[in-house]
Amino acid sequence: MQSDFVRSHRxxxxxxxxxxxxxxxxxxxxxxxxxxxxPVRAFGVLVGEEARVQVVRRQRGVLLTExxxxxxxxxxxxxxxxxxxxxxxxxxxxxYDTQVAAKMSILENLFSQAAGRKIRLNGFHRSRQEFxxxxxxEFSFTEKDGTLRLAFFRRFSPxxxxxxxxxxxxxxxxxxxxxxxxxxxLNAARLPAPWLKSLVVRQSRTSGDVVTVLFVHxxxxxxxxxxxxxxxxxxxxxxxxxxxxxxIVKILHQQGRVELEEEIAGxxxxxxxxxxxxxHVELFALALGRIxxxxxxxxxxxxxxxxxxxxxLALCDRARNVLAVESAMSAVRYAQRNALQLAxxxxxxxxxxxxxxxVERLRSxxxxxxxxxxxxxxxxxxxxxxxxxxxxxxxxxxxxxxxAREFTQLRETYELVALEGFDFYPQTPHIExxxxxxxxxxxxxx
Numbered sequence: 001m002q003s004d005f006v007r008s009h010r011x012x013x014x015x016x017x018x019x020x021x022x023x024x025x026x027x028x029x030x031x032x033x034x035x036x037x038x039p040v041r042a043f044g045v046l047v048g049e050e051a052r053v054q055v056v057r058r059q060r061g062v063l064l065t066e067x068x069x070x071x072x073x074x075x076x077x078x079x080x081x082x083x084x085x086x087x088x089x090x091x092x093x094x095x096y097d098t099q100v101a102a103k104m105s106i107l108e109n110l111f112s113q114a115a116g117r118k119i120r121l122n123g124f125h126r127s128r129q130e131f132x133x134x135x136x137x138e139f140s141f142t143e144k145d146g147t148l149r150l151a152f153f154r155r156f157s158p159x160x161x162x163x164x165x166x167x168x169x170x171x172x173x174x175x176x177x178x179x180x181x182x183x184x185x186l187n188a189a190r191l192p193a194p195w196l197k198s199l200v201v202r203q204s205r206t207s208g209d210v211v212t213v214l215f216v217h218x219x220x221x222x223x224x225x226x227x228x229x230x231x232x233x234x235x236x237x238x239x240x241x242x243x244x245x246x247x248i249v250k251i252l253h254q255q256g257r258v259e260l261e262e263e264i265a266g267x268x269x270x271x272x273x274x275x276x277x278x279x280h281v282e283l284f285a286l287a288l289g290r291i292x293x294x295x296x297x298x299x300x301x302x303x304x305x306x307x308x309x310x311x312x313l314a315l316c317d318r319a320r321n322v323l324a325v326e327s328a329m330s331a332v333r334y335a336q337r338n339a340l341q342l343a344x345x346x347x348x349x350x351x352x353x354x355x356x357x358x359v360e361r362l363r364s365x366x367x368x369x370x371x372x373x374x375x376x377x378x379x380x381x382x383x384x385x386x387x388x389x390x391x392x393x394x395x396x397x398x399x400x401x402x403x404a405r406e407f408t409q410l411r412e413t414y415e416l417v418a419l420e421g422f423d424f425y426p427q428t429p430h431i432e433x434x435x436x437x438x439x440x441x442x443x444x445x446x
Contacts, residue, residue, distance in 0.1 A: 012439060017042070017065065018050045018072075024106055024377045024401050025175055026091065026429020032076050038063050042157065043090035046074040046098075056156045066158050081131065081169050084162045087152035089170055097128050100216035100423060103431050107400055107421045111435075114404040115416060124421040130179055134279050135203050137171040138246065139164070139179055141196045148187050150179055150199070158244075170427065175201045178230040189223050197239050198246045202273060204260040205281040209233070211258050211273045212400065215248075217241040224253045233258035235273055248274060259334075264288060266311065271308040275331040276373075278310075280424040280432075287422050287434060288314045291369075291394055294418060294436045298366035302390070304354040304381070305371045309335035309347070311396075312369065316345045319366070324349040355381040362388035370395040376402035382409060389413055393437040398424070400433040413443045 017040045019030035027041040033050070038058065042065045045051050050072035053065035066086070080092040091099050104124045111119040127133055142151035142161040151161040151166070152168070167176025179201050186196070197215040204210075209232035219238045226234050233256035237248045258273045262286045271277050278284035292315065299320045303312040308323035308331050316322055322345065326332050332351045339347045355378035362368065368390040370377065376399060377385075385393070386409070393414065397403035400421075407416070414437035422432040 005153075015053050015055065015065075016044075016050065016071065017249065019045050019047060019289075020266070021047060022102055022429075024110055025241060026102070026106070028065050032063075040065055042067055042259065044086050044093060045070070045093055046077055048072070048074045066155075084152055084164055084168075085427075086155050086240070087162055088168055091429055092427045096126075096426065099426065100124065100126055100274075103421060103423060103429075106429075107419065107431060109435060110400055110404040111131040111407065111416070111419055113189070114124065114407045115411060119416065119419060122418040122420050123290070125283060127280065127283055127423045127426045129167045129282070130426045132172050133282070134170045134172075134175075134258045135205055135277070135281055136279050137168055137175055137179070137201045139167075139199045139201070141199070143193045147185055148191070148193055148196075148426065150183055171201065172203060172231070174208065174210055175203050178212050180228070180229070181228055181230040182212055182214060182234075185221075185226055187230065191223060195221060198248065200273075202260060204262055206261055206263045206268075209257070209260060211235070211260060213237060213273055215239040215246040215338060216252070219250055219252065221252060222368075225254070228255075232256050234271065249317045265314050267310070267313055267338075269308060269310055269313075269338050269342075272330050275334060276307050276329060280422075283422050283424050283432070284310075287396065287432065290420055290434060291315070291396070292318070294394055295367055297390075300364055301367045301369060302357075302361060302365035303369040303371075305373070306335060306349060307331050307371070309338045309342075309349060311371060312349075313338060313342045313347065315367075315369075316343050316347055319331060319345060322344040322348070323361065323365075325352055325354055326355050327351065354378065355384075357381070357384065359384050359388045362390055365390040366392065368393045369443075370397075372397065374402070377406055382406060386410070389439055389443055391439045393435075395435040395437070397433050397435070398430065400431050403433055403435060407437075410437060414441050 016033040017030045021027040021029045023029050030040050040063045044067045051067040052069040054068050056064045062211035076095045076098040078095050085092040139150045144163045149163040154160040200213040202211045211233040212231045213235040238250045261270050265288045270398045297319045301319040301322045303324040306326040312322045312324045335349045417438045418436040420434045422433040
């Protein structure tokens with residue numbers, strides 16, 4: 001239940017908050033002026049600013065708020081490009097140099113606390129594009145003035161949506177044009193929003209091809225033909241209405257080419273519309289180069305969370321053989337296909353959850369590669385790594401908060417050799433981090 005304070009202040013605009021720092025998630029942290037209450041956090045305000053705020057909810061003793069009126073502005077503030085920026089990229093109001101400095105500070109603070117000593121970054125790699133860098137966007141739908149519109153969910157309000165005027169500036173013009181074309185077709189067919197779940201748009205940065213995937217509620221969707229000119233491929237997929245996730249239950253219709261290709265670090269990789277692939281292709285290529293710098297010639301590399309094989313295949317020439325593990329069967333098939341074209345040494349990929357890998361296989365690794373989802377490493381896997389103790393670990397993460405937590409468990413066995421940051425997500429507080437660990441002398445495998 002919400003506290004009396006939150007209920008009484010939800011619609012108030014007279015609350016004034018002053019913000020003096022950023023937390024590890026990138027939210028501005030402050031306190032209400034003249035009121036004794038819980039700490040206040042908000043996106044859309046910067047360090048040193050003062051604003052009238054509206055309380056959205058209370059979470060773990062903290063008031064989550066939205067800015068209503070800016071009273072004192074930071075010199076680092078810039079105008080947001082979009083009205084919906086709080087939903088997709090809440091750092092749009094922050095000058096890009098300030099974003100980079102903030103991310104560097106967040107990373108260093110996280111790992112200094114985890115290591116129990118001061119940690120300095122070995123490098124932070126900026127994005128050359130501040131907007132238009134994403135290769136994947138996911139939209140929801142809403143109705144406005146009787147017309148179907150693309151939408152995003154409001155931050156901290158999973159049942160409230162905001163209609164989008166022109167798509168999202170984090171994607172390319174081609175991606176937004178393809179999304180709007182699908183909506184125009186749905187409007188022409190007079191299909192209401194409750195039929196619809198989400199629209200995923202993906203683009204190859206190498207070829208420019210765009211694939212759109214429309215997720216609908218259930219298998220009785222009345223429309224099948226989509227004469228789309230802006231999409232190279234289109235998929236109509238039924239998804240479970242009771243689940244918020246866009247998970248395919250059944251393909252209802254498919255047209256055009258629905259796989260994509262990217263040329264990265266000299267490799268031409270093919271991947272399907274439903275597989276994970278890094279969203280900032282240019283910086284991912286740079287990250288692959290940095291990973292190579294930390295992998296000497298070895299006998300065996302073991303890669304977990306392998307996806308379609310990008311990292312392991314880029315390192316094939318560094319090892320006598322590579323063993324990769326991936327849970328999604330569609331990604332495994334494409335990794336096998338990519339390996340047939342690209343592997344210069346023996347490369348094996350097996351389907352399965354990373355936490356189910358045997359300790360002996362981990363023990364056989366000279367280098368262990370990790371690139372898990374935002375949830376991080378499964379506790380069972382972490383325990384197996386500590387038992388097997390492979391000599392070197394390279395851990396690429398989109399959630400350095402969780403990555404730093406896990407390092408606290410690894411630091412007795414492993415020395416931190418390098419920590420690098422990559423701005424895969426400009427205009428957002430998200431950070432990609434590469435952690436390089438070396439087994440301590442005397443910490444042999446159990």
